[in-house]
């Protein structure tokens with residue numbers, strides 16, 4: 001017959017207590033997080049990383065029912081940011097959350113002169129109007145609870161005024177300003193708002209390329225497009241953005257602006273100190289818009 005000594009009982013009690021404290025800590029650190037656009041690319045990398053860290057992840061894309069490579073453990077919801085009914089339905093299905101990560105977005109490229117108003121409005125609908133409409137639905141509960149975090153994924157292309165990305169870059173700059181304004185409005189309610197501006201990321205992002213074969217800008221757009229493809233091929237993987245997102249979530253006091261991806265932080269710093277004409281030269285060089293034979 002085995003006898004349990006009081007020392008063994010104490011050791012067992014100590015281990016049990018440590019386990020309980022550990023699971024309590026994990027429970028209180030576990031957050032309910034909504035990530036938009038998790039079907040691929042950056043959003044998928046964010047969802048994978050956060051679910052691995054034990055959070056409850058709710059993810060969106062336009063057609064979750066036809067998505068073949070779902071992430072185990074992620075709860076999927078349909079969301080089309082161009083459709084107000086879809087935004088409302090998604091909000092109602094999801095319920096209250098601790099963290100909102102606005103990642104879903106579309107890309108567009110072409111000469112500003114040749115883009116139709118509809119094409120420009122369309123990209124603003126997803127990257128700006130739809131995104132802010134969704135965010136506004138989650139703000140009241142966060143404000144009342146005096147708790148919450150919103151991370152808006154924008155793009156460095158806005159700051160650099162990337163040629164032939166006028167609609168995309170403008171939609172992202174609009175999102176930047178909106179994000180930094182609401183950050184100030186929500187701070188007294190202890191709701192944190194952060195902007196994350198990735199540099200080029202090798203996500204497989206598809207870009208609507210709008211340029212006529214006979215366009216006066218054809219040679220230039222082709223050159224910028226080729227340079228963009230080459231940079232994207234050498235770019236960092238989406239996991240680098242996921243790492244920054246995790247850092248924001250774990251931060252006690254998230255900053256207003258985060259920049260992520262390869263040379264992004266360096267270029268952003270340089271851009272702040274260069275004169276506008278030097279900054280313009282730098283953007284032209286990075287985007288391939290150099291030489292005398294552009295047209």
Ligand SMILES: NC(=O)c1ccc[n+]([C@@H]2O[C@H](COP(=O)([O-])OP(=O)(O)OC[C@H]3O[C@@H](n4cnc5c(N)ncnc54)[C@H](OP(=O)(O)O)[C@@H]3O)[C@@H](O)[C@H]2O)c1
Pocket residue numbers: 036037038039040041042043060061062063079080081082103104105106107126153154155156197198199200201202203204205206
């Ligand atoms: N890749 C880069 O170099 C880069 C650089 C800077 C910033 N960013 C930004 O990072 C974010 C993610 O980009 P990514 O490269 O991962 O792109 P991606 O691979 O094309 O993924 C975009 C995601 O957004 C969703 N989405 C697209 N249009 C939508 C709409 N109208 N309504 C709802 N969801 C929509 C897509 O879902 P479905 O199509 O399945 O619905 C998909 O899950 C975007 O905001 C992008 O602007 C990317």
